[in-house]
Amino acid sequence: MPSMRQSYTEMRRKGSMSGSVLVSTFVGLLINQAKNSKSAQGLVGLRNLGNTCFMNSILQCLSNTHNLRDYCLHNSHRRDLNNNSRTNTALMEEFAKLIQTIWSSSSSEAVSPSEFKTQIQRYAPRFVGYNQQDAQEFLRFLLDGLHNEVNRVTVRPRGTVEDFDHLPDEEKGKKMWSKYLEREDSKIVDLFVGQLKSSLTCSHCGFCSTVFDPFWDLSLPIAKKGYGEVSLMDCMRLFTKEDVLDGDEKPTCYRCKARRRCTKKFTIQKFPKILVLHLKRFSEARRTSKLSTFVNFPMKDLDLREFASENSINAVYNLYAVSNHSGTTMGGHYTAYCRNPSSGEWYTFNDSRVTPMSSSQVRSSDAYVLFYELASSSRIHSSSSSSSSSSPSPLSFSRMVGRPMAL
Numbered sequence: 001m002p003s004m005r006q007s008y009t010e011m012r013r014k015g016s017m018s019g020s021v022l023v024s025t026f027v028g029l030l031i032n033q034a035k036n037s038k039s040a041q042g043l044v045g046l047r048n049l050g051n052t053c054f055m056n057s058i059l060q061c062l063s064n065t066h067n068l069r070d071y072c073l074h075n076s077h078r079r080d081l082n083n084n085s086r087t088n089t090a091l092m093e094e095f096a097k098l099i100q101t102i103w104s105s106s107s108s109e110a111v112s113p114s115e116f117k118t119q120i121q122r123y124a125p126r127f128v129g130y131n132q133q134d135a136q137e138f139l140r141f142l143l144d145g146l147h148n149e150v151n152r153v154t155v156r157p158r159g160t161v162e163d164f165d166h167l168p169d170e171e172k173g174k175k176m177w178s179k180y181l182e183r184e185d186s187k188i189v190d191l192f193v194g195q196l197k198s199s200l201t202c203s204h205c206g207f208c209s210t211v212f213d214p215f216w217d218l219s220l221p222i223a224k225k226g227y228g229e230v231s232l233m234d235c236m237r238l239f240t241k242e243d244v245l246d247g248d249e250k251p252t253c254y255r256c257k258a259r260r261r262c263t264k265k266f267t268i269q270k271f272p273k274i275l276v277l278h279l280k281r282f283s284e285a286r287r288t289s290k291l292s293t294f295v296n297f298p299m300k301d302l303d304l305r306e307f308a309s310e311n312s313i314n315a316v317y318n319l320y321a322v323s324n325h326s327g328t329t330m331g332g333h334y335t336a337y338c339r340n341p342s343s344g345e346w347y348t349f350n351d352s353r354v355t356p357m358s359s360s361q362v363r364s365s366d367a368y369v370l371f372y373e374l375a376s377s378s379r380i381h382s383s384s385s386s387s388s389s390s391s392p393s394p395l396s397f398s399r400m401v402g403r404p405m406a407l
Contacts, residue, residue, distance in 0.1 A: 040343040042069075044102045045110035045352035049117060050130035053351055057334035058139045059113065060349040061321035061371050063102050065274060066341035071187050072096035073103055080150035080187065091119040092149040095142075110352035120145065135323045135334055136217070136278045136369050143216060147188040156183045165254075169210050170310060173197060173269045176212040184214075192216055195270035197309045200251060201263045207255040212269055217276035217369075222293050232297035232370075235279065240266045240307050267309040275304075275317055277370040282329060290329055294365040302372055317372035324366035337362050 042063060046056040062068055071077055077096050081089045094116040101111050120138075121127040123145040127138065162179070164172045177195055184193075196215045201208045223234035242265045245251060253260040281291045297319065304315040321338040336349040337357065348357045 040340045040345065041105075042103050042340055042342065043347060043354045044105050044108065045349065045354050047110045047112045048351040049112070049114060051132055052113070052117065052130065053334040054133045054135040054138055055113065055117065055120075055127075056351050057323045057336040057349070058135050058142065058369075059098065059116075060336040060338055061323055061369070062139075062142075063099055064321050064338040064341055065191070065371065065373075067191055067273070068187075069099055069103065069341065072099040077150055077187070080152060088122075089149045091123050091145045094119045095146060108354075132332075134282075135325065136219075139276070139323075139369065140216060143188055143192055147184070147186045150186045150188065152185045153183055165209070169197070172210065173212045173309070177214075177270060180214055191274045192272055192276065194268060194272035194275070197267045197269040199265050199267070200245075201265075202253040202256060203261040203263065205253060205255050205260075207253055209254050217278050219278040219280050221280050222291050222295060224293070229294045229296060232277070232295055232302070235295060236304065236307055268304065268307050268315070269309045271304070271308070271313065271315045271374065273374045275372040275374070277372065279368055279370070281325065281368060290325075290332075292365045294363075295367060297363060297367065297370060299359060299362060301375070314374065314376055316375040318375055319362070319370060320373050321371035322362060322367050323369040323371075324364065325368040326366045334368075335366075 046059060048056065072095070075096070077092055081092060098111070098113055098116050105111065117127070120142060121129075124141040127133060127141070162175075164175045167175065173195060181189075193214050193216055196213050198211045198213070199208055200210075218239065220232075220235040220239045223230045223238045225234070242263050244261065244263055246261045250259040251262055252258065253262070277297075279295055281293075283289045283291070299319045302317040302319070304317065305313060308315055319339075320341070321336060324335045324337065326333050326335070335351075337346060338349060339346050339359075346357050346359050346362060348355050
């Protein structure tokens with residue numbers, strides 16, 4: 001039986017297919033081989049270039065994000081790059097090339113991400129050199145950079161101030177989302193961006209004002225309990241709990257026209273296809289401290305409907321990747337646990353080493369960034385179909401606090 005590469009080379013030699021069909025056929029052969037072989041594709045390690053485990057961990061999580069993987073494998077990003085003459089496109093190209101290498105390699109030998117590193121540090125100079133860096137911060141910059149290079153909006157409209165305050169909240173949220181997409185619209189946004197609703201209620205007159213903002217991830221405070229273990233739902237409830245704004249924090253009420261004591265609460269207006277949850281293990285007050293609390297998170301059927309702004313919304317997620325940080329802020333190490341989108345099996349990615357693991361080992365007190373996929377858009381339901389035209393931009397209510405060392 002001829003190998004996949006032989007079949008591809010033979011078709012190309014005979015010139016029997018166009019370039020685009022050849023690419024699609026090659027990807028089809030690739031995915032089918034991954035399904036049928038004992039050793040699934042995508043199980044290639046990344047060399048540590050010197051304190052770059054933070055980068056390798058996130059890259060492996062993104063490599064196992066199947067819609068993003070297919071976007072690169074099918075070279076679909078090229079269509080979006082060609083329509084965008086505003087920016088340099090080297091970061092997206094190198095990212096796609098790295099994903100293609102990981103998923104087409106017939107060798108188990110680790111790949112060097114040096115060319116990719118060159119491009120990410122050009123985009124974000126804070127990653128120049130080999131100092132310790134934070135994985136969640138790196139993810140934010142990387143997604144922002146990829147989005148900018150494949151943004152379908154080549155000419156941003158002039159900023160206009162529109163008053164949507166007279167509209168019902170649901171309609172106001174949709175208008176704000178559409179306005180956002182007029183400037184920020186990409187495959188990256190299709191996958192990763194959601195919309196957060198912030199409600200501010202005046203304690204004096206009861207007037208409620210709402211603001212809608214896009215988010216790329218949610219940074220969750222870790223709830224503290226006496227027995228040392230908390231659930232992910234505890235952290236979500238702490239993130240969305242009602243806060244009182246009083247004293248120096250008192251905002252000006254729109255109706256009272258005076259500074260008033262108010263309550264503030266977050267809900268999720270629009271859930272993204274890929275939900276990234278960042279556990280805030282590093283304290284802003286004491287930058288040398290790290291919370292090693294065990295956060296018990298579900299592997300399947302994470303139901304977040306209680307945090308939705310509207311009723312009957314689809315908000316059930318399945319876990320597919322985790323970026324872990326072990327050790328302390330003074331000396332730590334990043335790894336990734338990822339579920340292979342072709343085989344459904346879990347693997348540990350520790351720089352150059354890739355090893356099978358049991359799903360029962362995925363939960364640990366090292367979990368730092370969790371990657372969840374909306375159940376309705378999971379592989380089981382849709383393989384490599386492109387997402388709808390929903391899209392947003394890098395903005396989050398979460399601020400990075402504390403930067404752990406990466407070895």
